[in-house]
Amino acid sequence: MSTRTLISPAQLARPRGKVLYWTAFTVVTIVFTLVFIGPLYWMVTSGLKSPQEFAQTPPTLVPDAVHPQNYADAWGVMDLAQLLFNTLYYAFGALAFQLIFDVAAAYSLSKLRPVFGKAILGMMLLTLMIPATVLVVPQYLTVLDVPIVERNLINSPWAIWLPSVTNAFNIFLLKRFFDSIPRELLDAASIDGASSLRTLRSVVLPLSRPILGVVSIFAVVAVWKDFLWPMLTLPDPGKQTVNVGIYSLAASVSENWLLAALAIASLPTLIVFLIFQRNIMSGLTAGSLKG
Amino acid sequence: MSAPTLSKNKARPSPQTDGRAARPERGAFVQALKRNLTAHAFLIGALLCFSLFSWYPMVREFILAFQKTENGETVWAGWSNLTYIFNDPAFWQAWRNTLLFTGLALLLGFAVPFVIALVLNEFRHGRGYLRLLVYLPVMLPPVASVLLFKYFYDPGYGLFNRILESIGLPGQAWLQDTDTAMVSVVIAATWMNMGGATLIYLAALQSIPGELYEAAELDGAGVLRRIWHVTIPQTRLILSLMLLMQIIATMQVFVEPFLLTGGAGPEGATLTVVHLIYQYAFTFNNYGSAAALGLVLLVLLAGFSAAYARLSRAGSED
Numbered sequence: 194m195s196t197r198t199l200i201s202p203a204q205l206a207r208p209r210g211k212v213l214y215w216t217a218f219t220v221v222t223i224v225f226t227l228v229f230i231g232p233l234y235w236m237v238t239s240g241l242k243s244p245q246e247f248a249q250t251p252p253t254l255v256p257d258a259v260h261p262q263n264y265a266d267a268w269g270v271m272d273l274a275q276l277l278f279n280t281l282y283y284a285f286g287a288l289a290f291q292l293i294f295d296v297a298a299a300y301s302l303s304k305l306r307p308v309f310g311k312a313i314l315g316m317m318l319l320t321l322m323i324p325a326t327v328l329v330v331p332q333y334l335t336v337l338d339v340p341i342v343e344r345n346l347i348n349s350p351w352a353i354w355l356p357s358v359t360n361a362f363n364i365f366l367l368k369r370f371f372d373s374i375p376r377e378l379l380d381a382a383s384i385d386g387a388s389s390l391r392t393l394r395s396v397v398l399p400l401s402r403p404i405l406g407v408v409s410i411f412a413v414v415a416v417w418k419d420f421l422w423p424m425l426t427l428p429d430p431g432k433q434t435v436n437v438g439i440y441s442l443a444a445s446v447s448e449n450w451l452l453a454a455l456a457i458a459s460l461p462t463l464i465v466f467l468i469f470q471r472n473i474m475s476g477l478t479a480g481s482l483k484g
Numbered sequence: 485m486s487a488p489t490l491s492k493n494k495a496r497p498s499p500q501t502d503g504r505a506a507r508p509e510r511g512a513f514v515q516a517l518k519r520n521l522t523a524h525a526f527l528i529g530a531l532l533c534f535s536l537f538s539w540y541p542m543v544r545e546f547i548l549a550f551q552k553t554e555n556g557e558t559v560w561a562g563w564s565n566l567t568y569i570f571n572d573p574a575f576w577q578a579w580r581n582t583l584l585f586t587g588l589a590l591l592l593g594f595a596v597p598f599v600i601a602l603v604l605n606e607f608r609h610g611r612g613y614l615r616l617l618v619y620l621p622v623m624l625p626p627v628a629s630v631l632l633f634k635y636f637y638d639p640g641y642g643l644f645n646r647i648l649e650s651i652g653l654p655g656q657a658w659l660q661d662t663d664t665a666m667v668s669v670v671i672a673a674t675w676m677n678m679g680g681a682t683l684i685y686l687a688a689l690q691s692i693p694g695e696l697y698e699a700a701e702l703d704g705a706g707v708l709r710r711i712w713h714v715t716i717p718q719t720r721l722i723l724s725l726m727l728l729m730q731i732i733a734t735m736q737v738f739v740e741p742f743l744l745t746g747g748a749g750p751e752g753a754t755l756t757v758v759h760l761i762y763q764y765a766f767t768f769n770n771y772g773s774a775a776a777l778g779l780v781l782l783v784l785l786a787g788f789s790a791a792y793a794r795l796s797r798a799g800s801e802d
Contacts, residue, residue, distance in 0.1 A: 232632050330774045
């Protein structure tokens with residue numbers, strides 16, 4: 194980075210500046226590593242300890258004896274395969290629903306411009322003004338007995354998938370991106386005889402890869418991180434998400450197993466994060482404010 | 485395909501002539517209808533979901549707040565739900581705790597990320613790594629980060645008391661003491677959530693033109709004055725948006741106290757408004773009171789939401 198910031202490059206180039214810079218840099222790097230990686234290290238290594246060693250004071254930094262068996266036991270006893278599978282199933286289902294319905298809606302509002310389009314968008318954005326937690330109770334009652342079709346969605350993946358579509362922020366992001374696609378491109382496609390669906394598929398979507406990536410990551414992460422809603426709507430232990438499942442088993446398993454389970458549950462997100470960190474972090478800043 | 489194209493050409497001039505007086509052009513009407521049908525077909529999935537899971541619950545929230553269930557029958561309750569919650573001592577305690585949480589969270593969660601962003605922005609090395617570290621907890625499943633903190637806070641074998649004792653400070657009861665319970669929750673919540681704010685501030689800091697700092701420096705402004713006279717005015721919009729967003733988010737805190745202390749904590753020290761809504765609805769099956777409390781929260785936060793919408797619109801028009 195060559196642009197100057199708070200402190201001028203000239204000041205940093207002086208011997209005193211250099212010393213200060215490197216001291217500050219080293220201290221910050223060490224402190225940050227301890228603060229942010231430390232807990233993860235503790236989680237992974239505590240999962241390897243025996244129950245006696247875990248409860249011992251002072252705690253050991255490096256396990257005296259390593260028990261990888263804890264991880265296998267936690268996996269089996271807490272049925273983590275099922276919990277992880279459930280979470281993935283809900284997350285990618287929610288992603289599919291959002292990609293289909295929200296992209297279609299944003300495309301319609303941005304390019305097809307139906308009557309009442311502005312009002313519909315306004316009504317969608319209005320939902321952002323209502324604090325999410327206020328709606329939990331009436332939403333729960335709706336899921337208990339869906340009006341008109343009169344179905345109970347408790348313990349069904351639909352209870353996660355369908356409400357995930359009501360993401361006005363995603364629709365807004367997508368619409369704003371679609372707005373920036375030049376009209377002429379779409380006109381050209383329609384002169385060539387392409388239907389609206391065809392135009393969406395072969396003109397708009399290929400151009401929108403970056404924003405689709407951002408929306409997808411947010412959709413998956415949101416389900417992965419959610420707690421209250423899956424706890425309410427998926428009471429059946431066999432259908433719970435990792436978050437809820439581990440929470441409800443926490444009191445009944447030994448602590449080293451629990452920590453092993455936490456490490457296992459954190460692993461997928463950490464891997465996804467390390468692979469997609471660039472997209473996730475740039476998406477965050479693009480998605481928020483101004484952009 | 486040729487017929488609609490023809491009628492489209494014919495329809496073009498009609499808006500310029502007096503549209504209402506002119507004879508309705510069937511081609512144009514059919515065209516518009518067709519266009520609208522397609523457009524609404526694309527909207528239908530989202531519309532159905534919004535109707536069922538957003539708009540209908542919004543209306544229902546208002547209705548529920550004025551209803552109650554007696555002997556299995558739903559009856560009109562008037563203002564009685566509201567008077568009931570106002571007379572519930574837990575209501576006032578929950579609000580005191582929530583405001584305390586919001587205040588502490590702003591102190592930590594608003595200031596700390598800004599300072600971190602300021603420092604990171606000065607570094608010419610390892611910025612990617614440090615940014616990655618700060619954002620890492622945001623990606624963890626909340627159950628993992630919260631339960632980790634629960635172990636760190638344990639007064640017996642917890643890591644935090646070990647650290648305190650090793651530097652000669654007395655150990656704390658953390659989550660088990662009414663005085664420190666909420667602070668402990670805030671520290672954990674800040675660790676979990678501050679990554680997002682830090683990255684947003686960092687992006688804002690990078691957009692400040694370097695010449696401004698240069699000019700300030702020539703005028704003899706020290707580092708603190710440069711922050712005060714350049715950095716803060718240049719990031720004012722983002723700072724105020726983040727402030728509003730944090731207020732809106734922290735007043736709805738639920739997961740952290742719920743997982744750390746079971747929600748209420750020692751003598752209700754960490755009982756928050758949303759946890760009280762949860763209790764009314766799902767412990768006491770009193771949906772009316774839950775909805776009434778939700779309305780109170782809604783009214784309080786609506787002002788912040790409106791200010792946020794206004795500011796961000798003003799910001800994107802610049």
